[in-house]
Amino acid sequence: MTGPREIARAALTFDAAEAPALVDRLMSPPATRRWKALTTDGGLVMVSLSERDPTIGHIDLLAVHPDAQGKGRGRELVAAAETWLRAEGATQARFAGNPPAYAWPGIDVRYTAAACLAESAGYERYHVAWNMTARLPVAAEAEPPLRPGVELHTAASGEDRARVAAFAEREWNANWAWEAANATGLHYATLDGEIVAFAAWGARPLWFGPMGTAPAARGLGVGGRLLRRCLADQHAAGLTETQIGWVGPLRFYSRAVGARAERVFWLYRRDLR
The missing domain is CATH 3.40.630.30 (Gcn5-related N-acetyltransferase (GNAT))
Structure with a gap:
C-alpha cells in the first residue's frame, strides 16, 4: 500500500x-x-x-x-x-x-x-x-482510391505534431490540441497540402481519440481511414481491443470498425x- x-x-x-x-x-x-x-x-x-x-x-x-x-x-x-x-x-x-x-x-x-x-x-x-469497444485487429477491407489532392500522413516529428495541434485548436478547442500533441500515435489528412482531419490514440492511456474532420473534408472518407490507421498502431503495440472514449457518433464507429457501446x-x- x-x-x-x-x-x-x-x-x-x-x-x-x-x-x-x-x-x-x-x-x-x-x-x-x-x-x-x-x-x-x-x-x-x-x-x-x-x-x-x-x-x-x-x-x-x-x-x-x-x-x-x-x-x-x-x-x-x-x-x-x-x-x-x-x-x-x-x-x-x-x-x-x-x-x-x-x-x-x-x-x-x-x-x-x-x-x-x-x-x-x-x-x-x-x-x-459511454465508451465503445473495438476488437483488434480490425478486419481489412477494400477502400476506394482517395480523391486527387487528398493524402494521409503520420505525425512523426515535433513539427508535424505542432501543425496538427494548431489545426485541432483552430477547428475545435485547446483540449483536443493538447491531446494531439501528447498522443502516443497521431495521423492526419491533407487536402491540397492543408490539414483537414486528424486522429489520435494514447493521449488518455490505451484509448483511441480524439479525432475530427473539418467541414471541407467531410464525405471524403478520410475519417474512417485515419481511425483504422490508429487502431492498426494499437494492435501493433500489443492491444487486442481498444476503448473509443467519450463517444458521440455511435453509428460512425459501429460501421467503420464494428465497435460496440460497452462502458x-x-x-x-x-x-x-
Missing part, C-alpha cells in the same frame, strides 16, 4: 493494467492546470480545477487499497478533496473527467461502491457518458458550501 501507483493498481480492478499510467497522466497535466494528489493510509484521491471555469473542481481519481477498504477511507478522501477545492475557490465538485488529462468521463457503473459513496456524500447524477459512466456533482 505504498505509493499512488501501487494503490491505484490494487484498487482499480477493471483498469489494473493501465492504473499506473493513469496516475502518471494525471500527474502530468497541462502546465496551466491546478491539481493536487492527496493520500491517506492506503487511499489516494487526485483532484483538479477546470481551466474553462475555475469555480468547478473535479475529483479525477479515487482509489482505496483493498486492505484499507471498509474503514471510511473513501469518505475521508472525498472530504479532503472538497476542502482543497474550497481553498482554491471552487464552488462545485464533480466526479467527472476534466479534459484533456482525465482518467474516465465519470464513475464507471461497474465501480458500484464509488457511485454509492458519491450519492451518500450528497452528489447528484447529472449526465451519462457506461455516471457523472456526479455537488455544490460546495
Whole structure:
C-alpha cells in the first residue's frame, strides 16, 4: 500500500493494467492546470480545477487499497478533496473527467461502491457518458482510391505534431490540441497540402481519440481511414481491443470498425458550501 501507483493498481480492478499510467497522466497535466494528489493510509484521491471555469473542481481519481477498504477511507478522501477545492475557490465538485488529462468521463457503473459513496456524500447524477469497444485487429477491407489532392500522413516529428495541434485548436478547442500533441500515435489528412482531419490514440492511456474532420473534408472518407490507421498502431503495440472514449457518433464507429457501446459512466456533482 505504498505509493499512488501501487494503490491505484490494487484498487482499480477493471483498469489494473493501465492504473499506473493513469496516475502518471494525471500527474502530468497541462502546465496551466491546478491539481493536487492527496493520500491517506492506503487511499489516494487526485483532484483538479477546470481551466474553462475555475469555480468547478473535479475529483479525477479515487482509489482505496483493498486492505484499507471498509474503514471510511473513501469518505475521508472525498472530504479532503472538497476542502482543497474550497481553498482554491471552487464552488462545485464533480466526479467527472476534466479534459484533456482525465482518467474516465465519470464513475464507471461497474465501480458500484464509488457511485454509492458519491450519492451518500450528497452528489447528484447529472449526465451519462459511454465508451465503445473495438476488437483488434480490425478486419481489412477494400477502400476506394482517395480523391486527387487528398493524402494521409503520420505525425512523426515535433513539427508535424505542432501543425496538427494548431489545426485541432483552430477547428475545435485547446483540449483536443493538447491531446494531439501528447498522443502516443497521431495521423492526419491533407487536402491540397492543408490539414483537414486528424486522429489520435494514447493521449488518455490505451484509448483511441480524439479525432475530427473539418467541414471541407467531410464525405471524403478520410475519417474512417485515419481511425483504422490508429487502431492498426494499437494492435501493433500489443492491444487486442481498444476503448473509443467519450463517444458521440455511435453509428460512425459501429460501421467503420464494428465497435460496440460497452462502458457506461455516471457523472456526479455537488455544490460546495
